Amino acid sequence: MTADGQGAERTARPRRADARRNQRTLLDAAAAVFVRSGVDAPVRDIAAEAGVGTGTVYRHFPTRADLVVAVYRHQIEACAEAGPALLESCPTPYEALGRWVDLFADFLVTKHGLAAVLNSDDPGFQALHASFLDRLAPVCGRLLAAAEEAGEIGPGLEAYTLMRGVGNLCVGAESDDRYDARRMVRLLVAGLRQPR
Amino acid sequence: MTADGQGAERTARPRRADARRNQRTLLDAAAAVFVRSGVDAPVRDIAAEAGVGTGTVYRHFPTRADLVVAVYRHQIEACAEAGPALLESCPTPYEALGRWVDLFADFLVTKHGLAAVLNSDDPGFQALHASFLDRLAPVCGRLLAAAEEAGEIGPGLEAYTLMRGVGNLCVGAESDDRYDARRMVRLLVAGLRQPR
């Protein structure tokens, strides 16, 4: 395995109190900077905002991607939990799928540049890539399977592919008002429907 | 206008013979390096391949994006000319649109990282962005309008939006074999169809 303990103790609480404090500070600072300057903001900016050195950032988050994952962890979780809930509350699986995809797209679109970095093939973002997709793909997969069983959509579409597609459609959405990412996502989902 | 003579004399022939020779060499070198290392290849690599200094690259192509545009100019042109042709040869405008989109997607997918750079919001790539879309959007627009008039698709979709959507779907297509960009593009086009 190339990933050493990646999923195991990514946000293990540091032993010392000051370190724990810094980790919190860093997360808050990163969240603030991400909102202000986008997810691509320089690590130095985040360190400055938190009032620490760059080394400290890297002590807590081995790579920029880990920081991004940590900041958005809660929202990823919320998105994951929304899947089963929608499946129950919606009249048809296809509608649940559609709503869930909207949720996912909204999440990506509102974070400047998140989608771009999610779909980047830069090896440095593998962790991010994995964390997002590993958590959400099964959720999406269940929605997909349900809709498929109900005969509402065609067979054989991988959750991974759909999520990457949606993620891609959201790239650059908020920095270009001539491009309507949500509309494209709706179109994609519409294309899913298979009258059989 | 912020763009000074961008469309006017982008590839104006240099006065001196060695300069003209170098421009050719550079285009060839860039094409080779793009194939080998993708469109994101460092300018230094291209300069090295061509056997010139980096300054020379920038003398001929003010920015990396201009070089990319120059290299793919022919294919953009071909894609642009295919539009009207398809409109004539296809039984229905919608089918012409679908085929044209496939063409466009194929073009993007086969060039490593082209799509990513096309849809980047990095200001440095405005030139590229503009050259691609300014040339192709009218073509796409005509196909869209024809399909719309024929009642095959819903109204009010901008060519720009569709092209960015397709471009986005193609990001990272060739560096991730679990992701099937062409399939997503097909889905998007399918979603376009409006039974009305």
Added chain:
DNA sequence: TTGCAAAGCGGAACGTTGTTCCGTATGTTT
């Protein structure tokens, strides 16, 4: 309370990018 290893910190330093600058070389023109 005091001492002392371990844990953590800051920011200089490194490697890689795109891009600019300028002294030098080379066509072109008269």
Added chain:
DNA sequence: AAACATACGGAACAACGTTCCGCTTTGCAA
């Protein structure tokens, strides 16, 4: 052939992610 504009090379700059290491702080043990 001399003079001049044009073009060249590559060093130099700025911005980035990341690493490294000497110093500081902390928490535990005596």
